[in-house]
Amino acid sequence: MTQPSSSAENGAPFGQQPIVQIEDADGNAVASPGASVTAELTGAGGATLTGSLVKSVDAQGRATFTDLSLSGPAGTYTIQFTSTGLTSVSSNDITLGAPAGAGLIVTTQPPSTALTSEVWDPASQPAVMLTDATGNPSSGVTVTAGVASGSGTLEGGLTATTDVAGIAKFLDLGIAGTGAHTLQFTTGTLSVTSSAVMLSALSAEAATGKWGPVVPWDIVPLHMHLLYTGKILGWGRTESDGSMGQPRLWDPLSGQPPTSAAKIDADTMLFCAGHAFLPDGRLLVSGGHKSDDHGLDVTNIFDPASESWVPGLPKMAKGRWYPTVTELPDGHMLTVAGRDTTGNGQVVTIPEIWNGTSWTQLTGASKILPYYPRDFVAPDGTIFYAGELPQSFWLDVSANGGTGQWTNGPSHIYGFSREYGSAVMYEKGKILYVGGGGDPAWNTPGINPPEDNAPTATAEMIDLNSANPQWQSAGSMAFARRHLNATVLPDGEVLATGGTRSGGFNDLSGAVHQAEIWDPATGDWTTLAANAVDRGYHSVSLLLPDATVLHGASGNADDVGGAPFPDQKSHEIFQPPYLFKGARPTISNVPATVGYGSDFQLDTPNIGQVAKVRLIKLGSVTHAFDQDGRALTLSFTSSIGGVSVTAPANANLAPPGYYMIFILNRNGVPSDGQMVKVQ
Ligand SMILES: [Cu+2]
DSSP states (O other): OBOOOSEEOTTSBOSSOOEEEOBOTTSOBOOOTTOEEEEEEESSSOOEEESOOEEEOOTTSEEEOOOOEEESSSEEEEEEEEOTTSOOEEOOOEEEOOOSSSEEEEEEOOOSEEETTOOOOGGGSOEEEEEOTTSOBOOSOEEEEEEEESSOEEESOOEEEOOTTSEEEOOSOEEESOEEEEEEEEETTEEEEOOOEEEEOOOTHHHHOEEOOOEEOSSOOOEEEEOTTSOEEEEOSBOTTSSBOOOEEEOTTSSOOGGGOEEOOOSSOOTTOEEEEOTTSOEEEEOOEEETTEEBOOEEEEETTTTEEOOSOOOOSSOBSSOEEEEOTTSOEEEEOOBOSSSSSOBOOSOEEEOSSOEEEOTTOOOOOOSSOOEEEOTTSOEEEOOSSSEEEEEETTHHHHTOEEEEEEEOSSOSOOTTOEEEEEETTEEEEEOOOOOTTOOOTTOOOOOOSSOOOEEEEEETTSSSOOOEEEEEOSSOOBSOEEEEOTTSOEEEEOOBOSSTTTOGGGBOOEEEEEETTTTEEEEEEEOSSOOOTTEEEEEOTTSOEEEEEOOOSOOSTTOOOOOOOEEEEEEOGGGGSSOOOOOOBOOSEEOTTOEEEEEOSOTTTOOEEEEEEOOEEETTEETTOOEEEEOEEEETTEEEEEOOSSTTTSOSEEEEEEEEOTTOOBOOOEEEEEO
16 A cells, blocks of 8 residues: 555645555455445544545555545544455554644534534534644633524534543534535634535425335234334234234334235134233233124233244133223233123123233223223323223222222213224323214114214323313314324324224225324324325324334225225335434434333433433234323433433333333434333
8 A cells, every 4th residue: 555644734635645455365456346445543532534535446456545634633643444345454653743823623524415404413513623822732612603604594502612632522513594504613713614514405205204105915914013023913804815814923124025924823813802012022912803793702922032922821701802901000911891702792891900820800890981992001000091982081900909990080072982083192191082983883882972973183182190180172183084093203293194084984985195293292283295095994003113104904894884995905104204304313222121210321422412212112003092002201311422311210101011212303303213121
């Protein structure tokens, strides 16, 4: 190789630029078409290597660098040159001189291109170095950033303080505006101007989000679960030949399509069961399908570690078809309602609790509830029934000597039953119930709730943290919907997908394709992009670790009310607007397990950019409801290398098990979710 200059002027290109030759083991030049060489500064010292750091080799296998320079504290540095698959090589020592006189130089330039208001990636956050009249670094001095040219507004922390090396590193800058801008950094009488940032407007998708293509499955995956392994377990009613539907296990990261997902047979029909995750991440499935309106009394558990069903589990006292399973704070599992094995489709009135080895009936707590109750663990540890009935109820499983007791709660504003509306706990103790209603013929034997023929666009919310919780308006969607799915997003907003605005059970002539999003800060709904496929009865939506939402299925049902329900053996992926607002923060490390009330370290390169930390339980969705869904915002403080996050205070707020943890920047742009077990 040709060595770079052995001494370098601070901030100026080397007089002699390095040339690196690729050679074989015997020292012969090798042409190596397509190869490139990367230059990187090694060793401590705090200087920055700038210029074109990656060079493609020429026909003789030579990489010729043209504009490398060093800036920063005076000292001795070496440059390492690497090329994929080859032994790297280091330069001779380079002596960097002190900067001349008192001065301020830019050691890390802002990005050359960015989106308006984007929080720039940490590697593109500007840094400047301040030296005194003798050329030594000046520490502890505040440097202020501003816009030097361009009409935009600088956002983020506008001051930074020099460290012992004289470096002031900015952490979370961005510019709201379009076109070319430069930054000015000022301290005292000194100032320096950065290279240009060319800013682009946001794409339309930053307002509407974007739907991906229709992805085929072999089945209608109308029950769908995100496992802690990152794989998705899904099942429907039937196979293509009409035989009993069997679960599929699909790994979205495998690159393989869902049609090649492994089929993992269960020995009973899991269609129309209830389900939620156990504390250890296994999936508990309560009941299943004997015939329409008649359930099975079986217990099934899927183990994501062995990717198999646990055999020989004890049965429930009653069959359950359309029950809801809720994980209790103590890790036991509550199953409520559903239709029995025998009789005339009557509701099972007595809940049962799975203690890990067997079921116990809550004989003190008898109530008739419609299909798939929208149940949640409240902050006080009781169960809150949010609907579908207009009246809410509380279930205390420990009352009556452990036999349970229901008490009356507040009523919805909407006067009709919200059947096949969707409900989510989007924040600690806060529930949004949206849409539903619309079929007077869809009766629950033994009760007669008021039913309108049309579904509703209205939404309501309740704060269970308050002393006297009451349902309050949460605005209205642009479209009335029944059979919609509500999904909590990492940023705390709630996405509504699919459903139909027609009256009756599932008239898909009114299928709604536009997604809508609810902002809890404003209470406003915003209409987003439209998907391609009618997805009504038996559709699902599931938040994935990459912060997208899978929306799929529909149909695979007996015809109710004379309208056809086509089988939709597919899903579509929705990228919410936050994925179109520039660089995403990343989580580099998080503990595998966190204990209630403890502080834990979350590592991120996005120092100074974290605006929010969110915890979201892995979804277990069917029939317009995520039975295991909940999300909460965690408090944090900055720490070395990231943030120190405080885990949920107790299991009422976050029942034990697997959650995804996300960090978000001030624009609400989320990281990928990392799996963490709360215990
Ligand atoms: Cu169903």
